[in-house]
Amino acid sequence: MDASADNGNRSSDLVGVSKGNYASTISPFGEIVEASTTYLLAQCHRLYAAPSLGDLVRTEEDSTAFSVVADVSTKSIDPSRRPLAMSQGEDTVDDIYNRHPQISRLLSTEISLIVVAHKADGKLFRYLSPVPTKIHAQVSICQFEEVRELTMSLEFLSVLITSSVGSPDDVVAAFLRTASVSHPDPKKFLVDAGKHIAAILAGDVHRLNALLRRIS
Amino acid sequence: METDKKCEDVSNVLGMVLAGSLTEGVRIKLASNVSTEQIKVGTFVSIRGELMRFFGVVTDVSLDSMDSSLTSIPPDVTNPFIHEVVSGTTVYGTLTVEPMLTLGDDKDPTSSLEGPLPAKTVPAHFAEVSIASETDIEFIFGKEDESHFYIGTPLDMETKLCLDVKELVKRSNGVFGKSGTGKTFLTRLLLIGILQNSAAVNLVFDMHSEYGWKGSSEDNKEVKGLKQLFSSKVAVFSLDEESSRRRGLTPDYVAKIGYGEIEPEDIQLLRETMGLSEVAAESSYNLRQRLGPQWLRDFLNLKSEQLLELAQEISVNERALSTLHNRLSRLKRFDFINESDKNDSVKQLLHYLERGMHVVLEFGRYGNSLAAYILVANILTRRIHDRYVYLKDRSSVDGIGEPRPVVITIEEAHKFLTPGIAGQTIFGSIAREMRKYNVTLLVVDQRPSGIDEEVMSQLGTKITCLLDSERDVNSVLSGVSGSRKLRSVLSRLESKQQALAFGDALPMPVVIRTREYGSSESYRELGWKDDRELAQQVKSDVEDLFGPDTS
Numbered sequence: 001m002d003a004s005a006d007n008g009n010r011s012s013d014l015v016g017v018s019k020g021n022y023a024s025t026i027s028p029f030g031e032i033v034e035a036s037t038t039y040l041l042a043q044c045h046r047l048y049a050a051p052s053l054g055d056l057v058r059t060e061e062d063s064t065a066f067s068v069v070a071d072v073s074t075k076s077i078d079p080s081r082r083p084l085a086m087s088q089g090e091d092t093v094d095d096i097y098n099r100h101p102q103i104s105r106l107l108s109t110e111i112s113l114i115v116v117a118h119k120a121d122g123k124l125f126r127y128l129s130p131v132p133t134k135i136h137a138q139v140s141i142c143q144f145e146e147v148r149e150l151t152m153s154l155e156f157l158s159v160l161i162t163s164s165v166g167s168p169d170d171v172v173a174a175f176l177r178t179a180s181v182s183h184p185d186p187k188k189f190l191v192d193a194g195k196h197i198a199a200i201l202a203g204d205v206h207r208l209n210a211l212l213r214r215i216s
Numbered sequence: 217m218e219t220d221k222k223c224e225d226v227s228n229v230l231g232m233v234l235a236g237s238l239t240e241g242v243r244i245k246l247a248s249n250v251s252t253e254q255i256k257v258g259t260f261v262s263i264r265g266e267l268m269r270f271f272g273v274v275t276d277v278s279l280d281s282m283d284s285s286l287t288s289i290p291p292d293v294t295n296p297f298i299h300e301v302v303s304g305t306t307v308y309g310t311l312t313v314e315p316m317l318t319l320g321d322d323k324d325p326t327s328s329l330e331g332p333l334p335a336k337t338v339p340a341h342f343a344e345v346s347i348a349s350e351t352d353i354e355f356i357f358g359k360e361d362e363s364h365f366y367i368g369t370p371l372d373m374e375t376k377l378c379l380d381v382k383e384l385v386k387r388s389n390g391v392f393g394k395s396g397t398g399k400t401f402l403t404r405l406l407l408i409g410i411l412q413n414s415a416a417v418n419l420v421f422d423m424h425s426e427y428g429w430k431g432s433s434e435d436n437k438e439v440k441g442l443k444q445l446f447s448s449k450v451a452v453f454s455l456d457e458e459s460s461r462r463r464g465l466t467p468d469y470v471a472k473i474g475y476g477e478i479e480p481e482d483i484q485l486l487r488e489t490m491g492l493s494e495v496a497a498e499s500s501y502n503l504r505q506r507l508g509p510q511w512l513r514d515f516l517n518l519k520s521e522q523l524l525e526l527a528q529e530i531s532v533n534e535r536a537l538s539t540l541h542n543r544l545s546r547l548k549r550f551d552f553i554n555e556s557d558k559n560d561s562v563k564q565l566l567h568y569l570e571r572g573m574h575v576v577l578e579f580g581r582y583g584n585s586l587a588a589y590i591l592v593a594n595i596l597t598r599r600i601h602d603r604y605v606y607l608k609d610r611s612s613v614d615g616i617g618e619p620r621p622v623v624i625t626i627e628e629a630h631k632f633l634t635p636g637i638a639g640q641t642i643f644g645s646i647a648r649e650m651r652k653y654n655v656t657l658l659v660v661d662q663r664p665s666g667i668d669e670e671v672m673s674q675l676g677t678k679i680t681c682l683l684d685s686e687r688d689v690n691s692v693l694s695g696v697s698g699s700r701k702l703r704s705v706l707s708r709l710e711s712k713q714q715a716l717a718f719g720d721a722l723p724m725p726v727v728i729r730t731r732e733y734g735s736s737e738s739y740r741e742l743g744w745k746d747d748r749e750l751a752q753q754v755k756s757d758v759e760d761l762f763g764p765d766t767s
């Protein structure tokens with residue numbers, strides 16, 4: 001199953017290019033199931049078919065909301081029933097899923113999204129939309145061009161840094177590393193972004209060091 | 217063109233104004249792509265305020281951080297990425313700039329009708345600071361032309377920076393710097409500036425024979441003197457014909473001084489140099505009274521018995537008189553002093569000056585004797601001054617043209633302008649009376665602290681290279697606004713060919729790298745033509761007159 005191939009080496013991936021499934025066709029990978037102006041929860045159409053941490057995604061309706069993947073989790077659809085360990089002897093994970101195809105229907109993959117920007121009447125605003133996205137809106141991953149356009153300016157970084165969803169430092173670092181390849185000079189992009197972060201984290205050298213190390 | 221200019225502007229942006237005051241200077245945060253190591257004290261910057269443009273010089277460079285704890289827990293700069301990120305943001309450089317001038321229009325400096333004015337306020341917060349452009353420099357200091365002489369370039373720039381020669385010659389001026397910093401080279405350029413502008417004539421007391429004919433540079437290369445570059449406008453007088461001829465020069469005039477031309481006040485000036493007590497020096501006045509115009513000759517011819525007699529006669533301490541006799545006898549070693557009363561050196565000198573010729577008086581071997589230098593310079597200057605006073609007064613009565621202004625250059629100026637005596641010497645009065653009689657000084661000295669304070673304060677323009685001591689720095693900068701900050705600039709000049717210039721001839725203080733002098737290129741830029749070019753010039757002049765040669 002291709003979703004499992006997605007776990008490892010992300011850094012060389014190009015957003016919207018290597019993620020054949022949704023990116024080249026921009027078909028939605030999921031649907032919003034919980035929404036506020038700042039935070040969205042999406043459920044994947046297929047188990048494990050989630051974008052990676054730090055990816056930029058969009059929800060399409062009257063206006064477009066842009067958000068960043070801050071946490072990905074897979075759990076039982078019924079909160080009262082927890083999966084039980086199933087492996088017998090030398091089983092691989094795939095063996096188990098093949099033996100029990102119903103598992104895929106009992107589990108679901110959910111994605112926590114931090115809203116960072118929106119587009120209305122074709123114009124991009126790097127701050128929150130006044131109205132939250134509707135439930136059941138489709139979510140798809142952003143294309144290369146959109147990522148670049150959005151990250152031309154990084155004033156929304158503080159939203160990611162101060163958020164409490166998942167591990168903010170990893171989200172920021174993943175987001176920037178992924179976005180950097182959409183720019184003609186990725187190194188320069190990262191340095192400029194780093195300078196932004198340095199200004200936001202003035203007074204917290206430890207966190208600044210930790211975050212910058214993840215980017216470099 | 218338009219876009220070119222834009223690019224240039226962007227790359228020159230240094231940072232923005234964050235804080236400061238008129239008295240303390242303006243604090244500027246360096247942009248993150250500019251390192252403190254790229255900016256030197258003395259750099260000339262322009263600040264784009266909201267309503268006007270400011271020009272100033274960098275007087276201090278410092279390091280700062282957003283957060284004081286950073287000095288105890290520094291960011292992880294072993295990681296090159298982190299190092300690059302934090303420089304300019306978390307930690308950054310700041311400059312202190314002394315605003316000097318303002319310009320009304322904020323866009324195109326050249327479109328403003330008014331010239332630059334002294335800064336009376338500071339730019340608003342976040343005003344953009346950049347290195348001054350070529351256009352800025354030209355607009356502020358003037359473009360090279362008849363009255364603007366290219367004297368050097370601002371720090372780290374190739375733009376020509378000019379002095380206003382018309383303003384320069386209005387008052388006495390000074391060139392300072394410790395030995396070997398480039399005073400002589402700078403002075404030579406100033407003399408040329410005055411010569412080319414023809415605002416005044418120069419009289420140079422050339423102690424080391426380096427202005428008129430063949431000076432030398434430190435690496436023992438020969439450099440041309442004024443006479444070699446401008447032979448038709450410069451005359452060289454010599455006190456030591458033999459030395460002049462040995463150096464390949466036929467002096468225009470060999471100067472002699474008669475004993476009768478030496479006055480008691482000349483002896484006063486020699487007190488320190490010849491080791492005379494006050495009493496001994498004073499007694500020369502009694503001698504003059506007793507012995508008449510040829511007092512010195514007659515005095516030196518006396519035998520020791522006769523001295524005793526004379527001492528009683530004029531009631532002077534006998535030991536003092538014999539010391540005086542003893543010391544003054546050294547003057548006999550100066551061959552340029554003679555017993556004749558028909559010397560016309562002064563007349564000749566005035567004759568040249570009045571015709572607009574610049575005169576360099578070479579001392580040859582007597583340049584090693586401070587006594588000879590002081591004596592001759594004092595005698596000649598006194599006589600010229602007398603003459604100018606006469607001419608000037610006559611012109612105001614008869615309405616005849618004023619005498620052509622003369623600039624007298626003296627080296628080791630503190631010997632003439634020591635605090636104790638500057639009140640009485642001719643040089644002191646010239647410096648103090650400004651341009652009243654059309655005579656001004658160009659004083660060249662390595663120890664300005666030895667010069668009378670009042671005289672220093674009367675100097676219109678001062679150009680100073682690196683100085684030896686705190687006292688010298690104080691004396692040069694005393695009375696200058698912003699002197700505390702200029703001090704840091706002055707003390708960090710390079711040890712050669714760099715100078716801080718300020719005063720009447722410049723709208724604001726500025727550090728310059730003195731214009732190169734000594735290469736044939738430099739001579740050519742100063743208007744000199746080599747033999748081939750000269751022949752060419754003659755040929756074309758002739759052709760202009762008579763048409764091309766067809767024979």
Ligand SMILES: Nc1ncnc2c1ncn2[C@@H]1O[C@H](COP(=O)(O)OP(=O)(O)O)[C@@H](O)[C@H]1O
Pocket residue numbers: 393394395396397398399400401402432433434435712713730731732733734
């Ligand atoms: N403008 C200049 N062009 C070329 N060389 C210079 C210039 N100024 C100074 N120098 C170099 O520095 C040396 C010292 O300069 P000089 O004028 O003789 O010093 P000072 O008179 O102060 O003792 C010169 O011999 C020359 O080599």
Ligand SMILES: [Mg+2]
Pocket residue numbers: 399400
């Ligand atoms: Mg010298």
